[in-house]
Amino acid sequence: MRVAVLRFPGSNCDMDTLRAAQLAGADAYFVWHRDTDLQGADAVLVPGGFAYGDYLRAGAIARFSPVMDSVVALARTGAPVLGICNGFQILCEAGLLDGALVRNAGLKFLSRPVAVRVESTDTPFSGAYRVGDTFRMPIAHGEGRFVASEHTLNRIEQESRVVLRYVGTNPNGSLRDIAGITNPDRNVVGMMPHPERAAHRQVGETRGAGVFDSLMQFAQVIGGAQ
């Protein structure tokens, strides 16, 4: 499984994301945002950080980076694409995911572990979990409040496209406590919590590794079917 990890000016979770994918067994490598060649990627990870300093809106400028045309084209073929934190914001701005991420309801930048529950396992990034699995992952964002119209929210719920939901405290005022969603084709996933920061015993939390294990399991199922 060849996994491209994008790098923008301002990405800062790229190394952790690469490492987490490699620990899961992926052949993961970096692709610079000005490149258009994804080098035969089977999947793309858009890491967190502050691409272009979050100028204008988080993800608004990054979404027009040359590499994003290739990412959108690959996503349209059904290939797995994951956006983490700033990556989630970029995928929303790019129109690959519904809704938008706006300033936290409490206005503060939040950097802390939060409890999340897995709501849907029918995606390439959550198949290694069970519905209802609850664990902690760190969040680190100032603009993580997921918003969408009532109509869109209802459709997301009806189609079981909420992948992760905050449990206990909703840290940022996200509508319906949404921490992560998928698209109608279920190949693109975005989440605000950082699984790559909760994927190794050395950092305390390990359940985030399931996101990357899910991708490898997905690759095996697809590979087996061919």
Place this chain on the structure above:
Amino acid sequence: MARFHVEVKVVPRATLLDPQGQAVEHALSALGFPGVERVRVGRLLTLDLEASDAHAAREAAQGMCERLLANPVTEDFSVGIAAGD
């Protein structure tokens, strides 16, 4: 071609919680300014633009808003056009 001065105002949708606006509203009331309601904090973008006429300048600015300057999910925008220097 003529030069136009364009002002684009972008504000959070009225239906959306605007915590910045709320914070400013509280601060204004704490300072003793009475009767303040519905404070929204948005962005003002100004730019100079070359276009054949004011109509074309407006069309171009609207295109910019739809593609980049405003997020259609969360924000409303308005465009003001004035003759440039």
